[in-house]
Structures are given as C-alpha cells and as structure tokens.
Amino acid sequence: MVDEKFFLGRQPILDRTQQIMGFELLFRSPESLNAANILDVQVASASVIVNALTQFGIQDVLGRHKGFFNVTREVLMSDAVELLPKDRVVIELLESIVADDEVFERCRTLKKLGFSLALDDHVYSPAFHDIYPLVDIVKVDVLETPAESLPDVVEKLRKWRLTLLAEKVENAEHYKFCSQLGFDLFQGYYFARPVVLRQNKIDIGKITMMQLMKQVMADAEWSEIEETFKQNPGLTYNLLRLVNSVAIGLRVRIKTLRHALTVLGLEQLKRWITLALYASNDQNGVQSPLLEMAATRGKLMELLIIASRGRGAAELADQGFMVGILSLIDVLFEDPMAELVGKLNLVDNVKSALLHHEGDLGELLVLAELLEQADFPAVSEQLGICELELDQLLSAQLETFSWADKLSASL
Numbered sequence: 001m002v003d004e005k006f007f008l009g010r011q012p013i014l015d016r017t018q019q020i021m022g023f024e025l026l027f028r029s030p031e032s033l034n035a036a037n038i039l040d041v042q043v044a045s046a047s048v049i050v051n052a053l054t055q056f057g058i059q060d061v062l063g064r065h066k067g068f069f070n071v072t073r074e075v076l077m078s079d080a081v082e083l084l085p086k087d088r089v090v091i092e093l094l095e096s097i098v099a100d101d102e103v104f105e106r107c108r109t110l111k112k113l114g115f116s117l118a119l120d121d122h123v124y125s126p127a128f129h130d131i132y133p134l135v136d137i138v139k140v141d142v143l144e145t146p147a148e149s150l151p152d153v154v155e156k157l158r159k160w161r162l163t164l165l166a167e168k169v170e171n172a173e174h175y176k177f178c179s180q181l182g183f184d185l186f187q188g189y190y191f192a193r194p195v196v197l198r199q200n201k202i203d204i205g206k207i208t209m210m211q212l213m214k215q216v217m218a219d220a221e222w223s224e225i226e227e228t229f230k231q232n233p234g235l236t237y238n239l240l241r242l243v244n245s246v247a248i249g250l251r252v253r254i255k256t257l258r259h260a261l262t263v264l265g266l267e268q269l270k271r272w273i274t275l276a277l278y279a280s281n282d283q284n285g286v287q288s289p290l291l292e293m294a295a296t297r298g299k300l301m302e303l304l305i306i307a308s309r310g311r312g313a314a315e316l317a318d319q320g321f322m323v324g325i326l327s328l329i330d331v332l333f334e335d336p337m338a339e340l341v342g343k344l345n346l347v348d349n350v351k352s353a354l355l356h357h358e359g360d361l362g363e364l365l366v367l368a369e370l371l372e373q374a375d376f377p378a379v380s381e382q383l384g385i386c387e388l389e390l391d392q393l394l395s396a397q398l399e400t401f402s403w404a405d406k407l408s409a410s411l
Helices: 030-034 038-042 046-056 058-062 073-077 079-083 101-112 147-157 172-181 204-217 222-230 233-243 257-279 287-309 311-326 329-333 337-342 348-356 359-373 376-385 390-409
Strands: 007-014 020-028 066-071 089-093 116-119 137-141 163-167 185-187
Touching: 007 287, 007 359, 007 376, 007 390, 020 058, 020 287, 030 376, 046 058, 046 079, 058 066, 058 390, 066 073, 073 079, 073 101, 089 101, 101 116, 137 147, 147 172, 172 185, 204 222, 204 233, 204 257, 204 329, 222 233, 222 257, 233 257, 257 287, 257 311, 257 329, 287 311, 287 359, 287 390, 311 348, 311 359, 329 337, 337 348, 348 359, 359 376, 376 390
Parallel strands: 020 066, 066 089, 089 116, 116 137, 137 163, 163 185
Antiparallel strands: 007 020, 007 185
16 A cells, blocks of 8 residues: 555546547645646646655556646746656646747757656647647647637648647547647546437347347356357457456456356356446447456445455445446447436436445445546535545556556557
8 A cells, every 4th residue: 555645637638549548647735736736736746756666666556557737837847756757657748838948958858768748628829839849649639629729730730740639538529529620639538428419220239239238137047148148259259359358367267158158156157147248340440449448447346345344345346337338338339327227126226326426336436426527525425425534545546557458568
C-alpha cells in the first residue's frame, strides 16, 4: 500500500483505429480538493506526481500505454519532472503557461533529454511559433472551439509536424467530424455513448448473443449452451481466446468449446461470455476501448466488495462484476438498457443497479463512473456513501488496471 493517499484517475486517449494508445493521468491529494487556488485543484504538484508514480509503479498504473499529465509553469521548471520515465510519459503544458523565453528554453532542454511534450487545451497563437517545433502533440478542446473555426485551427497548426488531438469528443458524429478534419488522436467518452439506433435488418449475431446471455443467467443445461455457441463461430472463437488468456489464471490450456465450458463452470462462464461480447469484431471499431471500460468497471466493483465485506461476500462480488460488465451493453447492442435488462434473467439488485443506480451495487457503479470522469470531489463523497476508504479504492484500482491490461493484451 502507498505511504500517502491520492485520488487516481485515468482518461483514455485513442488513435484513428480506435485503440487506446495512452491515458491522461490525474492525481489529487484529498487536501487539494478543498484548496482555494483553482490551479491546486486542476493539477497535482510535481512531488505528488513523482511520488505517486514511484509508489504505485508506472507499470501498474499504465500497463503497456503511455501516460499524459498536466503541468503548471512551476512544475515544468522543476527538477522533479526530470525524474519521470521519459519513454512512458507525455508532459502536457497547461493553457495558462505563457510562451516566453524561459518556457522555450525549458521545452528545448526537455526535448534534448528525450521527453515528449504536448500543449493542453491549446488555442493557436503566433506567440508559440518558436515552441511549436518542439511540441509533439497539440490538444484542442473541440467542445469549446466553434465547429466553423476548427478547419482554420487545423490548417494553421498543420504548418508544423504536430500530432493533433481532439479533446472532449462527445459522440460518434463529433468523432467523425474531427477525424475528417485531420485529427490523429481523440480523447473523450464518445465510444461509450449509447447510439440507440433501430436497425432495419435482423442482426443474427446479436440475437444469438442475447440468447446465450439469457441461457447462462438462467443456469441452462450445458448442451443447450453449447448448441447456441455453435450458431455463432465468432463468439466461440472470442470466448476461447479469452479463456486461454493469462488474465484468467487457469493452469490448463483450453482446446475445445466443450473443454472451456466444463473447466470454467457456469459462474465463470457468465463472466467470460459477457467479456466475449465486447471482444467481438464489429465494423464500428469501438469494441476495444469499450471492453476495457466495461472490464475495468466490473473488476473494480468486485474487488471493492471483497475489500469492504471480505471473501465471504463472493456471491455479491460476482454480482458486482456482472453489473459493471453489463453497464455498457446498451452501447454494445445499440438498444435501451431497460429493453435489454428485460430480456435477461437478472436478480433484483442487479436490475436496480443497472436501471436506476440503486442499492449497494448501484452506488458502486456510480463510484466507478465518477472515477472515469475524474470528478474527485464527487468520488470522495461517494466513497463515504459506499463506506469505503481511499486506500481500499487505490489498491482495487491498481489491481484492476493490471488485470484489465492483461485481458486487453490477450485479445
């Protein structure tokens, strides 16, 4: 366990193929949540960042991805920032930093040392003409920037060899617009926004998936479950990939569908079928980040229940895992959550959590969602509601990040 307590948030950054290439890391001390200075709330000090990464372990926090984090002018100028692993981090200069000679020289020094630099929430300015050649990534807040102004912003910044990152991308249409303009990276939860479209044609694959989910929730016979799998070879393939991954920790290698079913048992099968749904190849290309988010929610909720109630609460922990995993099926199937839940044989507390965020499981789901948004004041309040300590949350987060990274790497 870490010596000091920190709130830890991660927000995914995706490339054009919709794969996660990095996370913006957000660290806050509990004391900073009540700080009067707005900069104390927006960013952590250099010592907090360095200590947190040292104590947590960069591999546990980031897995195989890069970490992005904001710095003030003071942090940028400090020696502490040079202690960070230059091959694993991207240093983001906050928009409040003025582009003067001192900042230019500091950026040039960091570049010579091998660090990657980014400009956060940046608005094009001739004052940065000397700094643009030193910068690797420019982040543009596309929610705050008028849509009619974005083409001109992109054209001006394209004069330099920069990677453009669209920040606060809210939905699929927003993503498409930014992609067509030439943005290379995207930040925002557009991939997790329910589309809820009515399809004119019957999707046999999705019907089979829903049938399979209904069967496992109802503890159907093995022969019935296996027959449904056989109707969807793609789902069978994804399940076998998942159960063969290092994330499961089985000592045997799974060779056939029947072998997978019997070795896993019904409770574990429920988990991996649901994960396999997110791992399905889909032409909209958003399944990888969606899988990571759903898996992270589920595992975090499971671990928090065990942390607060002990190993004796295994059934509730399993339900917590299923709530987290199923909390994004409306996005996966592009149907309303109420309609999907109505088709599944779910116990009442799981239903209430998914539909209304009610009960102990609903409160934990709220906590997981607030962490994704890095709303730390709300996270602090929600911890009290869930009767959890911050150190329990941190431990569960680190174990969850490691587990989810291994899971995603296996796909």
